[in-house]
Amino acid sequence: MVSMSSRMVEIADFPSVSLSNTRSLYVYLPPSYHENTEKHYAVLYMHDGQHVFSADERGGSWDMHVTADRLVSEGRMEEIIIVGIATVPHQRLNEYFHDNPRMHQVFDPPFAGERYETFIIEEVMPYINQNFRTLRGPEHTAMMGSSAGGIVTYNIGFRRPDVFGSIAVMSPYFVKAHFDERGELNEHPFYERYGTHPNLRVWLDMGGAEGVFMEKYARKEAERLVQDGFVPGEDLMLFLDPGAAHSQSDWAGRAQAPLLYFFGNIGEPVSIKLYGDDIAGVIGPVKQLNPVITYDSGFVQTLMNGAYHVESPELLTILPDGTLKPRTPGSTRITLQMGSLSADKEITIIEELPEFVKVAIEVKVPPATPASPMIYAGFEIPYSGEGIYRGSAMVPHGLSFTFKVSRGFGLHEKIGDPQVKRRSFTASSDLELFYEVEDWDV
Template sequence: MMGSSAGGIVTYNTGFRRPEIFGSIAVMSPFFVKTEFDTEGQLQEYPFYQRYGTHPNLRIWLDMGGAEGVFMEKYARVEAERLIHDGFVPGEDLMLFLDPGAGHSQRDWAGRAQAPLLYFFGHIGEPASIQLHGDSVVGINGPLKQLNPVITYTSGFVQTLMNGTFHVEDPDVLRVWPDGSITPRALGSTRMFLQYGGLTADKEMRVVDEMPEFVKVTVQVKVPPSTPPYPSIYAGFELPYCGEGLYRGSAMIPHGLTFAFKVSRGFGLHEKIGTSGLNRRSFTASSEMDLFYEVEDWDV
């Protein structure tokens, strides 16, 4: 069974409740946590699923895109760690993939659907390449940063390595743990390496004194004159109507969080973007930003 978003939660629950029927489940971009911005623009998180704490005879594919905004990679990481605690073994009955740059859309899920199908029914082949994704700057004071080592195989299969052996040239500057999390130790720069299946990847890292936990992002959207005055629309997060075809809102976004989106009036009611090759908008909350978008037309 395979499902994405809320369908990922349905798939997760179905697999754990009836593993004698569904022996393999692909949980894609699951809606594990409900997120809301409060009146002060602070992000609040609420668990939105049931955990079973069991280890049935079940193979699990779990993924999340790196540009899904408030859905966040960290929820998939946390659940993968909990499944390991329950007895699942990475690379055997559990696969995790954090898809760099992927948003929360059918297009993105279709782009990686071959991976769980190869895992369940095919042959994944041999490791062909490693890429280390993640921020190259970390703060001694600031949010936890974690690397995402993506292994691509000869078959086209992909996965995020959950337990790697990292080597750091100058361990006095920072340490990288097997799950990719980084502990900064002193100001400076160093290079780190990961070896897997005869392949090597490296990344230059810099440690600074402080990185912000959250940054303020303000978004304003102008819509066509024919647009009905909806109370709010969405451009990464909810924007209230402020008159004369304009919507504007601000939120405190976790540092480094990336949003890939189309401006939306609600479920399935997205803006129409031209044929210039751009099929969605995106931003990364790396610093305080004031963004302006204009919707040319709505997709009908």
């Protein structure tokens, strides 16, 4: 079934031979599509298609049609077609995970990533090319996805650069990081590195308050891609988004950057700002600054290597990648210069910072809440009885969490105060936190 407004098309019950199931495809057509009938357009394919243009009970909308229309109207981006490929209930991780030996150490099979890849390339793309006026070839074809949709984008991009010339890997689920029953953090990387440098443009990002989806995972992969031959600012863009959580609204908020990178003009840098902890220990966890460049187009990126100056180098040195190397306690100012732009930050060095801090959380839920052994409040909290959940974890120093209390995928709390849309905390010291859930979204 095909339903169509002037520029939004839903192809319902689109069948897959490769996956033996059906789903909806959602297609955004650019402003001139019906007027300029001889013109053909580049195409962006997106995962979790049910959230690309609208919200549902499981999550918010990326509003990609709004962002694309705005960038086109501003003259910053060429017109494109966007195809949102919906997920099939209870098959999302199965379809988004390619098989590799590490996967079997962390998750239970089956892993249908290869068949999902075939579905897109051999079933979805031929249908889109046949029914819409598309430009063909990798230089006109991009893919975007977040979380598990980020890892499947990464895999398909590196496996098939002959098809996709640009990939946006947003908040990728590269590592299963979780707190065990003792509250200790366990990290299990499960993605496959390719060690290649195909003709591919890569956008890679992570939010600064995604909890166990840590900035370091995106940064480390970006550094490895540079070792493979990618050039930051050219065929690789990294953005560590300060304060951003693991949510559709945060991905929607930065989606304009990869759109500009793939299909537009990123413009000229207008400012640079240094983010990151302002305290470091001679003994303790390694701290790394996040220099964010903002452009006149709204484009943003993290500078991977910069020219830093330390006011008191006897206290602290800093590597070009922003890694702090404290020498002795004190306070000093760091300055970053990039052309005519500069940014500075005061850093305090103390003798020792803890690698981990203890975060204890108690959550009270409404009486009618269905029984559940665990609830999520930044990390999993076990049931203690009488509508109370209590738990604790040893959290890496400085790690930030922004979240809603949840009792399952898509089953979030309803926050009554419109000014407080989400909970947040930063593990800069031992914490005891109490949250009360007023009601649940339905």
